[in-house]
Amino acid sequence: MLRIPVHCITPRRSISGIANTVINTAHVHLTLDTTHATCSKRVDEVKKCVTTDLLLYENFINPTQHETLMKEVDRSFRRTKYQYDHWDGAIRGFRETEKSRWEPENEEIIEIIRTIVFAGEPSSPLTHVLDLAEDGYIAPHVDSVKFTGSTITGLNLLSSAVMRFVHNEDKGIVVDLMLPHMSLYVMKDTVRYEFTHEVLGKDVSYWNRCPVTRQRRVSLLLRNDPMAER
Ligand code: OGA
Numbered sequence: 729m730l731r732i733p734v735h736c737i738t739p740r741r742s743i744s745g746i747a748n749t750v751i752n753t754a755h756v757h758l759t760l761d762t763t764h765a766t767c768s769k770r771v772d773e774v775k776k777c778v779t780t781d782l783l784l785y786e787n788f789i790n791p792t793q794h795e796t797l798m799k800e801v802d803r804s805f806r807r808t809k810y811q812y813d814h815w816d817g818a819i820r821g822f823r824e825t826e827k828s829r830w831e832p833e834n835e836e837i838i839e840i841i842r843t844i845v846f847a848g849e850p851s852s853p854l855t856h857v858l859d860l861a862e863d864g865y866i867a868p869h870v871d872s873v874k875f876t877g878s879t880i881t882g883l884n885l886l887s888s889a890v891m892r893f894v895h896n897e898d899k900g901i902v903v904d905l906m907l908p909h910m911s912l913y914v915m916k917d918t919v920r921y922e923f924t925h926e927v928l929g930k931d932v933s934y935w936n937r938c939p940v941t942r943q944r945r946v947s948l949l950l951r952n953d954p955m956a957e958r
């Protein structure tokens with residue numbers, strides 16, 4: 729299978745955050761597979777849109793912050809079991825909660841994410857905490873436009889994972905994004921609406937043909953308000 733690295737067309741973007749400077753390195757963490765694409769014009773459009781609408785900030789938090797966040801996440805899940813029978817089969821081997829309050833040091837991280845990603849736009853006050861067991865996965869889906877605006881961001885904790893985006897109109901356009909643990913990704917606009925997204929299971933998690941060790945993986949997800957676009 730031919731995989732085209734797209735780093736050559738992706739400029740480096742930097743954003744001045746409150747605490748530090750974060751640099752988008754999605755170009756070295758994604759592959760675009762168009763082997764079975766049906767329309768070269770669409771492929772050209774996708775090459776452009778992934779450079780602006782799919783971002784990855786590596787080492788967004790440090791190991792101490794990671795540990796502090798995970799302590800609070802583990803406390804929230806103390807009495808919750810993993811579920812393997814989601815009603816629409818979109819997700820397996822998971823537990824989830826929505827948190828409105830965090831310990832001050834964790835709240836600070838959540839606020840930095842909001843500031844950097846949403847830049848003052850209204851976003852849900854809730855953080856969706858999603859815990860995938862080692863054998864868990866998220867099947868392809870598009871987040872409901874009823875509850876989520878144009879931007880979704882996730883902080884990837886505990887384990888690396890591969891996120892896959894498949895074009896709604898052409899299943900032959902496939903983008904894989906490698907999410908190292910402690911990284912923050914952002915999907916927005918075309919990638920959010922015109923592609924399904926999924927988090928691959930352990931057995932099918934490959935990056936550049938090498939298996940990715942998928943263990944238990946937690947994501948902290950923030951979404952902007954659909955009202956913001958009206
Ligand atoms: C979701 C989802 C992605 C992630 O919960 O809708 O796509 O990174 N999660 O966990």
Ligand code: MN
Binds near residue numbers: 869871
């Ligand atoms: Mn989703």
